[in-house]
Amino acid sequence: MKTHETKATAELFRRALLDDVVPFWERHSIDRECGGYFTCLERDGTVYDTDNFMWLQAREVWQFAMLYNRLEQRPEWLELAAHGAAFLRQHGMDEGGNWYFSLTREGRPLIHPYNIFSDCFAAMAFSQYGLAAGDDEAKELADRTFRNILARQDDPKGKWTKAVPGTRSLKSLAMPMILANLSLELEWLLDAETCNSAIDHCIGEVFGTFLNEETGLLHESVAPDGSLVDCYEGRTINPGHGIEAMWFLMDIAERRGDTALIERCVDTALRILDFGWDDEHGGIFYFLDAQGHPPLQLEWDQKLWWVHLETMVTLLMGYRLTGREECRSRFEEVFGWAWARFPDPECGEWFGYLNRRGERLLSLKGSKWKGCFHVPRGLYLCMREIQGLGDRV
Amino acid sequence: MKTHETKATAELFRRALLDDVVPFWERHSIDRECGGYFTCLERDGTVYDTDNFMWLQAREVWQFAMLYNRLEQRPEWLELAAHGAAFLRQHGMDEGGNWYFSLTREGRPLIHPYNIFSDCFAAMAFSQYGLAAGDDEAKELADRTFRNILARQDDPKGKWTKAVPGTRSLKSLAMPMILANLSLELEWLLDAETCNSAIDHCIGEVFGTFLNEETGLLHESVAPDGSLVDCYEGRTINPGHGIEAMWFLMDIAERRGDTALIERCVDTALRILDFGWDDEHGGIFYFLDAQGHPPLQLEWDQKLWWVHLETMVTLLMGYRLTGREECRSRFEEVFGWAWARFPDPECGEWFGYLNRRGERLLSLKGSKWKGCFHVPRGLYLCMREIQGLGDRV
Numbered sequence: 176m177k178t179h180e181t182k183a184t185a186e187l188f189r190r191a192l193l194d195d196v197v198p199f200w201e202r203h204s205i206d207r208e209c210g211g212y213f214t215c216l217e218r219d220g221t222v223y224d225t226d227n228f229m230w231l232q233a234r235e236v237w238q239f240a241m242l243y244n245r246l247e248q249r250p251e252w253l254e255l256a257a258h259g260a261a262f263l264r265q266h267g268m269d270e271g272g273n274w275y276f277s278l279t280r281e282g283r284p285l286i287h288p289y290n291i292f293s294d295c296f297a298a299m300a301f302s303q304y305g306l307a308a309g310d311d312e313a314k315e316l317a318d319r320t321f322r323n324i325l326a327r328q329d330d331p332k333g334k335w336t337k338a339v340p341g342t343r344s345l346k347s348l349a350m351p352m353i354l355a356n357l358s359l360e361l362e363w364l365l366d367a368e369t370c371n372s373a374i375d376h377c378i379g380e381v382f383g384t385f386l387n388e389e390t391g392l393l394h395e396s397v398a399p400d401g402s403l404v405d406c407y408e409g410r411t412i413n414p415g416h417g418i419e420a421m422w423f424l425m426d427i428a429e430r431r432g433d434t435a436l437i438e439r440c441v442d443t444a445l446r447i448l449d450f451g452w453d454d455e456h457g458g459i460f461y462f463l464d465a466q467g468h469p470p471l472q473l474e475w476d477q478k479l480w481w482v483h484l485e486t487m488v489t490l491l492m493g494y495r496l497t498g499r500e501e502c503r504s505r506f507e508e509v510f511g512w513a514w515a516r517f518p519d520p521e522c523g524e525w526f527g528y529l530n531r532r533g534e535r536l537l538s539l540k541g542s543k544w545k546g547c548f549h550v551p552r553g554l555y556l557c558m559r560e561i562q563g564l565g566d567r568v
Numbered sequence: 569m570k571t572h573e574t575k576a577t578a579e580l581f582r583r584a585l586l587d588d589v590v591p592f593w594e595r596h597s598i599d600r601e602c603g604g605y606f607t608c609l610e611r612d613g614t615v616y617d618t619d620n621f622m623w624l625q626a627r628e629v630w631q632f633a634m635l636y637n638r639l640e641q642r643p644e645w646l647e648l649a650a651h652g653a654a655f656l657r658q659h660g661m662d663e664g665g666n667w668y669f670s671l672t673r674e675g676r677p678l679i680h681p682y683n684i685f686s687d688c689f690a691a692m693a694f695s696q697y698g699l700a701a702g703d704d705e706a707k708e709l710a711d712r713t714f715r716n717i718l719a720r721q722d723d724p725k726g727k728w729t730k731a732v733p734g735t736r737s738l739k740s741l742a743m744p745m746i747l748a749n750l751s752l753e754l755e756w757l758l759d760a761e762t763c764n765s766a767i768d769h770c771i772g773e774v775f776g777t778f779l780n781e782e783t784g785l786l787h788e789s790v791a792p793d794g795s796l797v798d799c800y801e802g803r804t805i806n807p808g809h810g811i812e813a814m815w816f817l818m819d820i821a822e823r824r825g826d827t828a829l830i831e832r833c834v835d836t837a838l839r840i841l842d843f844g845w846d847d848e849h850g851g852i853f854y855f856l857d858a859q860g861h862p863p864l865q866l867e868w869d870q871k872l873w874w875v876h877l878e879t880m881v882t883l884l885m886g887y888r889l890t891g892r893e894e895c896r897s898r899f900e901e902v903f904g905w906a907w908a909r910f911p912d913p914e915c916g917e918w919f920g921y922l923n924r925r926g927e928r929l930l931s932l933k934g935s936k937w938k939g940c941f942h943v944p945r946g947l948y949l950c951m952r953e954i955q956g957l958g959d960r961v
Contacts, residue, residue, distance in 0.1 A: 223861040226799055276730070284732040335728060337669070339677040406619055407936065468616040469932040473921060474866035476929065528866060530923070536869065539862040543800065 181564055184510075188558035191518065192551055197242070199524040199540065200547040204235065205255065209280050210262035216541035219522045224543075225280035229267060231546030233274075233296035236260050238547050240303035246555065253307055260304045260313060267297060272323055289335035294324050295353045302361045314364050321361055325373070328354070345396040345408055351380035352420040359426060374427055381420060382439065391446035392465055393417035407471045412463045414451025415482025418444045422489040422556075429496060441493040445501055448486060448509075453478075456532050457512045459486060476531040480545070483513035484553030491560035525550045574957050577903075581951035584911065585944055590635065592917040592933065593940040597628065598648065602673045603655035609934035612915045617936075618673040622660060624939030626667075626689035629653050631940050633696035639948065646700055653697045653706060660690065665716055682728035687717050688746045695754045707757050714754055718766070721747070738789040738801055744773035745813045752819060767820055774813060775832065784839035785858055786810035800864040805856045807844025808875025811837050815882040815949075822889060834886040838894055841879060841902075846871075849925050850905045852879060869924040873938070876906035877946030884953035918943045 203220030204212045214231040215224035239256035243249060266282030267274050273288035274297045288294070298320040305313035328350055330336070338345075355377035362370050384401035385393050395416065396408040403409055421444040428436035451459045458478035462470045486509050494502035516533045517525040519540070527545040528536040539545065596613030597605045607624040608617035632649035636642060659675030660667050666681035667690045681687070691713040698707035721743055723729070731738075748770035755763050777794035778786050788809065789801040796802055814837040821829035844852045851871035855863045879902050887895035909926045910918040912933070920938040921929040932938065 217861070223859075224798075224800060275732075279735060283735045285735050286730050287732055289730050335730060337679050337682050337728060339668075339680055342672060342676045342678050405617075407617060466616075468610070469930045469935060471936060473870060473929070476923075477866060530869075536866070537862045542862060543864060 181561055185558050185561040188554045188561065192554040192558065195518075195523050196525070196551050196554060200235065200238075200551070201251070201255065204541070204547060205258060206280065210258065210265070210282070211278075211280075212259055212547070214541045214546040215543065216539065218519065218526075218538040218540060220540065223539075226285065226543075227262075227266075227278040227280060227282070228543050228546075229263075229274055229276055229278070229293040230290075230296050230544075231541075231548070232259055232263055232267070233293070233300040234546055234548035236263065236300035237296065237303045238551050240300070240307040242551070242555070243307045244303060256304050256307060260300065260308075263297065263300065264313075264316070272319060273327075274320070287335070289332055291324060291327055291331035292349070292353065294320050294327075295357055298324060298357060299360050302364060306363060317361060318364055321357065321365070324354075324357070343404065343406070344399050345404060346384070346399055348381070348385045348393060348395050348397075348416065348420065351377040351385070352416070352423060355381070355420070355427060356423045359423075359430075378424060378427070378436070381424060386443065387465070390450075390465065391443060392450060393420065393443065393447060394465065403465075410464045410466055410468060411470065411472075412447075412450065412465050413461070414447050414459050414463065415461070415479065415485055417447045418451075418459075418482075418489050419485035421447075422485070422492050425489070425492050425496060437493075437496050440489075441497050441499060441502060444486075444489045444493060445505065448490075448505060453531065458516075458529070458531075458533055459483060459509070477536060478516075478529040478531065478533060480513075480517050480525050480527045481549035481553075483509055483517065484549050484557075487513065488553055488556045488560065491557055495560050495563045574954055578951050578954040581947045581954065585947040585951065588911075588916050589918070589944050589947060593628070593631075593944070594644070594648065597934070597940060598651060599673065602675070603651065603658070604671075604673075604675070605652055605940070607934045607939040608936065609932065611912065611919075611931040611933060613933065616932075619678065619936075620655075620671040620673060620675070621936050621939075622656075622667055622669055622671070622686040623683075623689050623937075624934075624941070625652055625656055625660070626686070626693040627939055627941035629656065629693035630689065630696045631944050633693070633700040634945070635948070636700045637696060649697050649700060653693065656690065656693065657706075657709070665712060666720075667713070680728070682725055684717060684720055684724035685742070685746065687713050687720075688750055691717060691750060692753050695757060699756060710754060711757055714750065714758070717747075717750070736797065736799070737792050738797060739777070739792055741774070741778045741786060741788050741790075741809065741813065744770040744778070745809070745816060748774070748813070748820060749816045752816075752823075771817060771820065771829070774817060779836065780858070783843075783858065784836060785843060786813065786836065786840060787858065796858075803858045803861060804863065804865075805840075805843065805858050806854070807840050807852050807856065808854070808872065808878055810840045811844075811852075811875075811882050812878035814840075815878070815885050818882070818885050818889060830886075830889050833882075834890050834892060834895060837879075837882045837886060838898065841883075841898060846924065851909075851922070851924075851926055852876060852902070870929060871909075871922040871924065871926060873906075873910050873918050873920045874942035874946070876902060876910065877942050877950075880906065881946055881949045881953065884950055888953050888956045 203216050206213050211227050211232055212235045213222045217223050236256050236259040239252045243252040266278055269288055274293035275284045275288050276286035276290045276293050278284055298317050301313045301317035305317055358370050358373040385397055392412055395411045395413050398404050421440040425437055425440045453460055459482050461477045461479055462472040462475040464470045490502045490506035524540045526535055530536045596609050599606050604620050604625055605628045606615045610616050629649050629652040632645045636645040659671055662681055667686035668677045668681050669679035669683045669686055671677055691710050694706045694710035698710055751763050751766040778790055785805055788804045788806050791797050814833040818830055818833045846853055852875050854870045854872055855865040855868040857863045883895045883899035912919055917933045919928055923929045
């Protein structure tokens with residue numbers, strides 16, 4: 176990348192973030208009547224469903240608070256974060272402090288706290304918001320939720336677990352991955368011991384357990400000792416997920432000055448990208464079977480917005496930290512493919528779901544699973560990474 | 569249809585069933601070492617996963633027993649049904665007589681009995697097998713399982729229910745639908761009172777509760793009083809499911825001589841087909857939102873084998889029973905589209921999953937969800953329906 180190209184690309188990300196994506200959510204997602212956010216938005220931002228899915232409620236609180244903390248202290252961003260945080264605080268938890276999976280628009284619980292990621296995103300939300308607002312109660316809530324997650328991490332689904340104990344134990348990559356990111360997010364409010372031991376555990380798990388040394392791939396599920404389990408779950412590769420994990424760990428490695436870990440993350444990300452890239456139509460597959468068998472997920476060949484954004488972040492971070500040319504060239508390939516297909520110049524924001532050919536599969540901008548999170552976070556991080564390149568040519 | 573065309577089409581179905589599909593499963597799916605069946609088969613029949621999914625184990629028992637009972641008393645079919653029934657009887661249930669969702673190849677339980685459809689297919693299996701083998705224990709097991717299903721039907725997921733009680737009650741079309749089919753399947757072993765009251769209940773539920781009078785569509789989930797619930801589940805239409813329900817009910821209506829019910833089933837099936845047909849690429853969508861919003865299911869636009877087979881059965885049955893020209897013309901359209909795309913002339917059997925354009929999405933012949941069931945059952949029923957047309961022109 177030439178310096179002037181670098182600057183132009185950073186500016187492209189900045190404008191997409193601030194002139195398009197953030198205003199889209201400011202304009203369409205705030206539920207002024209009942210509190211919280213609308214996340215189910217048609218192409219033009221029209222609300223088509225009013226249920227509150229806690230992953231997305233918490234992520235939007237986090238998003239506005241993060242922009243306030245890290246980009247610019249705009250009072251409206253703090254207000255919008257406070258708006259969602261108030262709703263979550265009032266309605267989001269059961270009596271045990273576990274976070275529900277979903278609520279009605281009015282805040283009545285719909286789905287039990289069977290899913291620990293609701294808690295993870297709530298902890299992230301209240302940490303960022305507590306920092307932004309100087310709100311000790313929020314900070315305390317983030318801390319309490321984090322400790323509850325640590326306590327539940329070995330049995331995250333509790334009584335909703337469908338697996339018969341003892342026959343086939345599997346652990347999930349999602350757990351150490353989210354804990355790595357969460358530990359850094361909450362670093363400012365955790366004691367160093369808790370934070371460091373959580374992070375060390377995550378690094379050990381990701382590279383010691385989930386990475387297959389032979390293939391270089393990260394599996395979504397493995398046996399407790401890290402061995403491969405030859406079943407659907409054990410063979411599943413989610414390339415976007417594995418690549419995203421690599422920037423979480425590079426972020427940690429950079430703070431620790433651990434260059435060996437950085438190189439390992441870059442190697443792994445490039446390997447997964449190579450495996451997950453669709454040579455025929457471009458873009459990154461959603462799911463693949465490690466052994467080339469038919470994947471279980473019918474949506475396996477679709478191209479998802481978050482997969483491509485997280486990959487761009489990982490490649491730029493890898494390039495900034497290692498200067499490896501392959502990171503730059505692969506970034507340009509992914510960026511070129513994604514930028515031509517996901518953004519919606521007509522109505523703003525990004526489409527979320529493309530078919531294998533890169534054509535629009537759904538026109539929505541938000542849903543039960545897509546909210547104000549991966550697009551603005553990804554754009555923000557890409558901008559920062561490019562700015563961090565400085566005058567590197 | 570001209571008489572000679574009718575005969576040729578019946579022969580086409582017969583040959584596909586007996587020269588292609590049944591031999592495919594006979595050749596590739598029998599696990600002679602551990603018992604039960606392999607259902608995860610690559611395009612050429614190679615086994616790629618050995619877990620035993622109970623829906624498919626039970627359905628294959630049913631399939632071989634049904635062919636023995638209704639088509640021809642081939643000893644090998646009875647033996648193959650007995651092969652699967654023995655495995656199921658030995659390993660399939662927990663101590664309460666509930667059927668597991670899945671087992672390892674060796675028969676160790678993997679997934680708890682959270683899913684009542686395992687029980688439904690087990691009841692069907694042991695009923696057909698009991699009839700075929702004159703096996704009173706099998707018959708008794710079918711009866712016991714059926715009564716357990718009736719007892720569980722209002723809370724089918726039990727402790728695995730994720731919905732918080734009291735906020736939003738939904739009931740599912742799948743329940744009365746499968747019970748309608750199951751009651752007829754088990755008619756020979758149930759007392760008339762139990763059977764008739766179950767059937768009456770199903771008819772009342774499907775048309776009194778799940779049918780939206782305004783749109784003529786069957787919703788997958790409704791409020792207990794049948795009113796629409798404006799949420800993802802409440803808006804979901806699964807056209808293949810609704811159309812399949814219509815032949816289950818026509819089957820009942822024919823036995824009862826209820827011509828008004830037959831007409832109603834045909835009207836409803838044609839309406840759903842009209843709604844679910846893809847005017848651009850042909851074929852029937854997998855999921856649609858009743859209000860035209862983005863469906864939740866990412867696989868919404870895929871074309872699935874069973875959807876097209878069940879639709880063919882419904883249209884032929886509707887044509888035989890009413891003579892309505894639209895049934896015939898729509899059958900020819902669906903048949904033409906499906907027959908050109910799903911069967912695999914090279915390796916046998918049918919592909920299961922096509923993308924919206926009708927191109928192959930997965931090359932598998934069997935999986936966790938596709939087994940020895942919809943293809944042979946659909947071919948058999950289509951053949952019978954066409955034979956039943958007699959000399960009608």
